[in-house]
Amino acid sequence: MNKNAVRRVGKANYLARSNHSGIDDNNATFSALTMQQKVPTDLLALEPSTSQQAESMDYLDLPSAVVVDGNGVVTAPHLQPEKDERHATRKSTIFAMLSLEILMILLQHADFLTQQKLRKVCKYWRAVLNLSDLQESVWLDSQSLIGTHDFVAEVYRPRQLWSFTLPRTLSITYNGLFYQRKEMDGEASRVLRKFADRCPNLVTLDLRGLYLKECIDDWNVFFRGVPYSLTVSASQIVFGMLDVPEMRNGVAQEPMKPHRRCRRRTGSGPTVDLLHAVRQVELNPANSVFDALRNSVEASRLDAVREWVEDCATVLMKDQRWLGFVRAESLPSPAIHRISSEWGDFEVVTEPAEVSPQKVVNGQDYFTLLKFAAYILTRGDIALPRPTPFKFDFETDRFYRLMGGVSFHADFFRRLHRGKKVIKMASVFLQPVRHYSKKAAINHVLVIGGGLMGSGIAQITAAAGMKVTLVDQSQDVLKKAVSGIESSLGKVARKQFGEDKEKADKFVKTAVELIQTTTDAQQPAQFADLIIEAIVENLDTKKTLFTSLDKAASNHTIFTSNTSSLSITDIAAATKRQDRFGGLHFFSPVPMMKLVEVVRIEGTSDATFDALFDFAKKVGKVPVACKDTPGFIVNRLLVPYIMEAVRMLERGDASAEDIDTAMKLGAGYPMGPLELADFVGLDVCKMIIDGWHKNDKAQPLFFPSPMLNKLVGEGKLGRKSGSGFYDYKAQQAKQAKSGR
Numbered sequence: 001m002n003k004n005a006v007r008r009v010g011k012a013n014y015l016a017r018s019n020h021s022g023i024d025d026n027n028a029t030f031s032a033l034t035m036q037q038k039v040p041t042d043l044l045a046l047e048p049s050t051s052q053q054a055e056s057m058d059y060l061d062l063p064s065a066v067v068v069d070g071n072g073v074v075t076a077p078h079l080q081p082e083k084d085e086r087h088a089t090r091k092s093t094i095f096a097m098l099s100l101e102i103l104m105i106l107l108q109h110a111d112f113l114t115q116q117k118l119r120k121v122c123k124y125w126r127a128v129l130n131l132s133d134l135q136e137s138v139w140l141d142s143q144s145l146i147g148t149h150d151f152v153a154e155v156y157r158p159r160q161l162w163s164f165t166l167p168r169t170l171s172i173t174y175n176g177l178f179y180q181r182k183e184m185d186g187e188a189s190r191v192l193r194k195f196a197d198r199c200p201n202l203v204t205l206d207l208r209g210l211y212l213k214e215c216i217d218d219w220n221v222f223f224r225g226v227p228y229s230l231t232v233s234a235s236q237i238v239f240g241m242l243d244v245p246e247m248r249n250g251v252a253q254e255p256m257k258p259h260r261r262c263r264r265r266t267g268s269g270p271t272v273d274l275l276h277a278v279r280q281v282e283l284n285p286a287n288s289v290f291d292a293l294r295n296s297v298e299a300s301r302l303d304a305v306r307e308w309v310e311d312c313a314t315v316l317m318k319d320q321r322w323l324g325f326v327r328a329e330s331l332p333s334p335a336i337h338r339i340s341s342e343w344g345d346f347e348v349v350t351e352p353a354e355v356s357p358q359k360v361v362n363g364q365d366y367f368t369l370l371k372f373a374a375y376i377l378t379r380g381d382i383a384l385p386r387p388t389p390f391k392f393d394f395e396t397d398r399f400y401r402l403m404g405g406v407s408f409h410a411d412f413f414r415r416l417h418r419g420k421k422v423i424k425m426a427s428v429f430l431q432p433v434r435h436y437s438k439k440a441a442i443n444h445v446l447v448i449g450g451g452l453m454g455s456g457i458a459q460i461t462a463a464a465g466m467k468v469t470l471v472d473q474s475q476d477v478l479k480k481a482v483s484g485i486e487s488s489l490g491k492v493a494r495k496q497f498g499e500d501k502e503k504a505d506k507f508v509k510t511a512v513e514l515i516q517t518t519t520d521a522q523q524p525a526q527f528a529d530l531i532i533e534a535i536v537e538n539l540d541t542k543k544t545l546f547t548s549l550d551k552a553a554s555n556h557t558i559f560t561s562n563t564s565s566l567s568i569t570d571i572a573a574a575t576k577r578q579d580r581f582g583g584l585h586f587f588s589p590v591p592m593m594k595l596v597e598v599v600r601i602e603g604t605s606d607a608t609f610d611a612l613f614d615f616a617k618k619v620g621k622v623p624v625a626c627k628d629t630p631g632f633i634v635n636r637l638l639v640p641y642i643m644e645a646v647r648m649l650e651r652g653d654a655s656a657e658d659i660d661t662a663m664k665l666g667a668g669y670p671m672g673p674l675e676l677a678d679f680v681g682l683d684v685c686k687m688i689i690d691g692w693h694k695n696d697k698a699q700p701l702f703f704p705s706p707m708l709n710k711l712v713g714e715g716k717l718g719r720k721s722g723s724g725f726y727d728y729k730a731q732q733a734k735q736a737k738s739g740r
């Protein structure tokens with residue numbers, strides 16, 4: 001047993017395992033190492049295994065480990081019931097999860113399966129696995145298979161979920177691929193292709209671990225749908241072709257040989273030869289497979305291919321940002337900042353590195369490369385070193401590289417627990433995806449502005465079972481808001497529960513208890529999953545608010561504005577979280593109006609947008625997707641309509657009553673335009689029209705109205721102030737008296 005290895009396990013903060021089939025002996029060794037040691041209590045994560053390794057995961061007896069592997073397979077050793085049953089349980093879990101992963105892709109991107117179904121599946125798994133106490137764990141999801149984050153987030157609700165993903169990358173790892181392929185029929189293939197078509201930003205396909213010839217053929221069809229390029233790490237692909245030989249005392253008993261599947265499928269030729277390339281890299285870690293290939297190129301015969309190889313080498317080795325390989329990691333947590341300062345060889349940045357794909361490398365080129373590599377390496381005149389047995393040794397990066405097909409994962413972990421320089425080949429992109437973990441888990445909503453809209457939004461959010469903190473500038477406003485909410489909830493309850501007073505009261509009480517109020521937005525911002533701003537319609541005021549919230553709020557928090565007329569992009573500019581910013585435009589009265597416009601700005605991530613859509617549904621609304629254009633959908637039509645009614649009144653063309661009656665009875669609107677303006681608030685109407693006029697002075701539809709300005713100047717703001725185009729005082733007094 002390697003003493004250094006034993007010592008290192010004892011000291012590790014993280015233990016890393018890469019996933020690769022055929023290394024059970026390594027597992028056993030690793031298990032033995034781990035079992036011998038008192039495992040540190042701050043051990044955060046293991047990245048252990050795939051299904052093939054399920055049998056040899058004894059090291060999972062770690063006390064505080066959370067185990068996440070590249071497939072989204074998650075195991076919590078301390079939750080396993082009986083030791084004897086463990087393997088069986090785990091194995092079935094693993095297999096089920098693998099198929100779930102595949103399901104995830106289909107669920108998320110196919111029309112024929114819905115989000116509701118997904119939620120059901122997740123709910124089922126949460127119940128089955130009863131892993132709620134993993135919520136405090138930190139999860140490292142090394143899998144970039146699309147959908148895994150959401151799945152892990154939804155099922156396990158970890159405190160943090162980080163994933164190593166290249167930006168805008170569809171990454172298909174070999175298990176997903178392998179199983180997918182097995183399952184694949186015409187329909188699945190169609191769906192996947194459609195998915196590729198729908199991802200205009202998709203930059204790369206990561207083929208690491210791809211090793212079955214048939215897969216290549218099948219998936220080639222799919223690759224052609226991808227608009228940009230293909231990320232190929234030759235080392236990973238090559239490693240995917242290896243069988244790691246039997247181990248005894250940590251030493252391989254025979255040379256590595258090609259994976260049996262490869263041998264069976266493709267014969268020994270190309271695979272063995274690629275293995276030689278690996279050997280070259282092993283002998284000289286500064287080399288890459290591409291270097292090895294490039295050195296072997298005969299210019300006169302293979303110019304075109306060489307150019308391509310060189311391009312790839314450049315991408316992989318020199319300018320990794322080209323494809324989203326990055327210089328730095330983007331990490332969300334103070335803990336990681338601490339790790340970085342202690343272990344220190346990587347720079348922590350908070351923004352994902354820029355990605356600017358300029359080249360197009362298609363799937364065909366990739367396969368040309370593989371063929372080319374095979375050709376070069378099968379030539380008898382190139383001297384290649386003989387494969388040598390390798391040592392199982394924590395001290396060298398060889399261990400890691402041989403442990404798995406996913407070398408950069410291993411290297412990342414190695415950095416964390418050893419703090420040494422990483423070989424150049426490692427390219428890790430860590431994207432902060434904590435918001436993914438919250439996507440389906442919006443539990444705490446901060447509503448800022450306790451006026452007409454804010455109180456309505458707070459009400460429906462609490463009625464849907466979420467915790468709400470409602471913020472306004474004064475306790476008086478907040479008191480008024482809560483009493484309005486109570487009375488409105490009472491109406492809703494009466495409708496919902498009819499005569500059953502007990503149930504109605506319980507409904508109101510439960511919702512009201514979920515609402516807290518405060519005049520300080522900063523403190524609750526730290527804990528909110530979603531912030532909905534519904535303060536005064538003024539760009540500067542909103543921006544000032546968001547700037548301060550951006551500093552106070554947690555990294556995962558999604559910000560939204562309920563603005564009627566301002567540009568969400570302009571508001572979001574006050575923050576550094578464009579990807580977690582969007583618009584949620586509710587309608588008044590919020591408890592009654594079914595629509596929510598979900599507004600997407602350029603930076604809004606899919607995860608954010610989906611989370612907002614889900615949230616709108618969760619609060620009982622019908623969401624529609626909008627671009628960030630003035631007035632979105634409804635107000636772009638409604639504002640000119642209301643203003644034309646005001647001008648009609650101003651000109652004396654008709655009375656307020658007649659205008660309203662005409663539109664109600666002649667056009668079927670529930671309220672006439674002037675009634676509606678009063679209902680919305682004339683101050684809000686004025687702010688909207690003034691703002692739009694300022695932006696487009698020539699547009700007559702947006703001209704200010706002297707009558708509207710006069711009413712607002714006199715404090716006649718519509719219903720909320722008791723008068724506007726109409727007088728409501730008598731009506732309000734009557735309502736107050738009757739308690740409605």
Ligand SMILES: CCCCCCC[C@H](O)CC(=O)SCCNC(=O)CCNC(=O)[C@H](O)C(C)(C)COP(=O)([O-])OP(=O)([O-])OC[C@H]1O[C@@H](n2cnc3c(N)ncnc32)[C@H](O)[C@@H]1OP(=O)([O-])[O-]
Pocket residue numbers: 488489491492495563564565586587588589590591592593635638639642643670671676677680684685686688689
């Ligand atoms: C110049 C530019 C201006 C643009 C402005 C844009 C502003 C903004 O961005 C967009 C908007 O919001 S645009 C604005 C978009 N909004 C519109 O366009 C609104 C158009 N108006 C309407 O749809 C209807 O008039 C209402 C639904 C408001 C009231 O319905 P109705 O039939 O006329 O009167 P009813 O008989 O009294 O109430 C009926 C039922 O509703 C119940 N209820 C009422 N309020 C409640 C509350 N807060 N809580 C709970 N429940 C509430 C009530 O209890 C009753 O229940 P019941 O069981 O049947 O007794």
Ligand SMILES: NC(=O)c1ccc[n+]([C@@H]2O[C@H](COP(=O)([O-])OP(=O)(O)OC[C@H]3O[C@@H](n4cnc5c(N)ncnc54)[C@H](O)[C@@H]3O)[C@@H](O)[C@H]2O)c1
Pocket residue numbers: 448449450451452453454471472473474477533534535536537538541545562563564565585586587588679680681684
């Ligand atoms: N009124 C509508 O029908 C309607 C409909 C959809 C969207 N909106 C939009 O919703 C927002 C709010 O509209 P409203 O009608 O509820 O307005 P409102 O005047 O009824 O309420 C705004 C509230 O925000 C509070 N406020 C102002 N600045 C604040 C700050 N810095 N921090 C905390 N609270 C602050 C005010 O005290 C007030 O209570 C606006 O952007 C408006 O355009 C309004």
